[in-house]
Amino acid sequence: MKSILIGTLLLMTITVQSQDTIMPLWPDGKIPNQLKTDEKEIHEIEGILRISKVQKPTIEVYLPAQRNATGEAMLIFPGGGYGILAYDWEGTDIAKFLNSKGIAGIVVKYRLPSDVSQTDKQNVPLIDAQRAIRLVRANAEGWNIKPDKIGIIGFSAGGHLASTLGTHFDERVYAEVDDGDNESARPDFMALGYPVITFGINTHGGSRKNLIGESPSEAMLEHFSNEKQVTANTPPTFLMHATDDGAVPVENSLLFFQALMDNGVSATMHIYPKGGHGFSLARNDEHLRGWTERMFEWIESLRK
Known part of the structure; x- marks a missing residue:
C-alpha cells in the first residue's frame, strides 16, 4: 500500500499541481496476460x-477543486467496439x-x-477494469475520494466492460501483484450509456467478435451476456439508450434493466x-443532452 501511495505522490509532484495525473495500472514487467511483441x-x-492496440494501460485522474468535491468518483470506460477507445469523446470529455x-x-x-500480444484475451479488459477500481480505492484518501x-x-x-465489472467483480482473473489488489473491485454504483450487454440475439457483433472470437462456445456466450450474471449484489444502476440506436439495439438496456x-x-x-x-x-x-442531469439527480438520490 505504501509503495502505491509513494508512487502516486511522485506522479502528482511531476504534474506540478495540475488537475490530472496519468498513472500506470501495473508495475513494470507485471502486466497480466501480456506477451512480448512488436505491437505498438x-x-x-x-x-x-482514437486509441488502439493499447500496450500499457493507465488511469488518467481528473479531480475537481477540493472545495467543490463531493467525495464521489467515477471510473470512465470509453467505447469503441473492443477495437479502439474513443478516448476523448467518451473519456476525458466525460x-x-x-x-x-x-x-x-x-x-x-x-x-x-x-x-497478438495477449493470452486469454477475453479476460484482459476485465483484468484492467478490476485493477483500475482497486487502484483508485488504494489512493482514495490522497485524491479526496470516499472509498x-x-x-x-x-x-x-x-x-459492456463496465457491466462486466459490475457483475464479475468477485471473479479472480489475475494474480495479486501488490497490496492494492486487496481492495474491493465492486463499484458502489454504475452508469451505462447505450451499452452492449448481451452476446445473444441483440448483440453488437463487432464487440462480441473482438472479445470472444468468431466461434465462441455456449459457455463463453453465457459468461459474457451480463444480463445473465446479475445478482442481488450488483450495484445500483443508471441506464440510458436511444430507441433508434442502429448499432447496439435498445434491447440491451431493456434486458439488463429487467435482470436488475x-x-x-x-x-x-x-x-x-x-x-x-x-x-x-x-x-x-436539447432533449438528449438532459441525460447528464438525470444521471446527476440519480447520483444525488443515492446519497440519501
Whole structure:
C-alpha cells in the first residue's frame, strides 16, 4: 500500500499541481496476460482521439477543486467496439464534465483484446477494469475520494466492460501483484450509456467478435451476456439508450434493466426516442443532452 501511495505522490509532484495525473495500472514487467511483441500503441485523431492496440494501460485522474468535491468518483470506460477507445469523446470529455459537478473523473485506458500480444484475451479488459477500481480505492484518501463512493460509467463496448465489472467483480482473473489488489473491485454504483450487454440475439457483433472470437462456445456466450450474471449484489444502476440506436439495439438496456428488477437491484432507465449511437454528452441535442442531469439527480438520490 505504501509503495502505491509513494508512487502516486511522485506522479502528482511531476504534474506540478495540475488537475490530472496519468498513472500506470501495473508495475513494470507485471502486466497480466501480456506477451512480448512488436505491437505498438496507436493514437489517431479523426474528429476524436482514437486509441488502439493499447500496450500499457493507465488511469488518467481528473479531480475537481477540493472545495467543490463531493467525495464521489467515477471510473470512465470509453467505447469503441473492443477495437479502439474513443478516448476523448467518451473519456476525458466525460471526466471534465463530471468535475463540473464536483465528481472525480478517472479515465481508464484499458487494453483491447488482441490475439497478438495477449493470452486469454477475453479476460484482459476485465483484468484492467478490476485493477483500475482497486487502484483508485488504494489512493482514495490522497485524491479526496470516499472509498465507498466510487462508481463507474461506460459507453457502448465500454458499457459492456463496465457491466462486466459490475457483475464479475468477485471473479479472480489475475494474480495479486501488490497490496492494492486487496481492495474491493465492486463499484458502489454504475452508469451505462447505450451499452452492449448481451452476446445473444441483440448483440453488437463487432464487440462480441473482438472479445470472444468468431466461434465462441455456449459457455463463453453465457459468461459474457451480463444480463445473465446479475445478482442481488450488483450495484445500483443508471441506464440510458436511444430507441433508434442502429448499432447496439435498445434491447440491451431493456434486458439488463429487467435482470436488475428480477434481482431486487435499484435501477433507473431513460430511453430516448432519437439519438442513434455514440452520442456522448449530446451537447447539440436539447432533449438528449438532459441525460447528464438525470444521471446527476440519480447520483444525488443515492446519497440519501
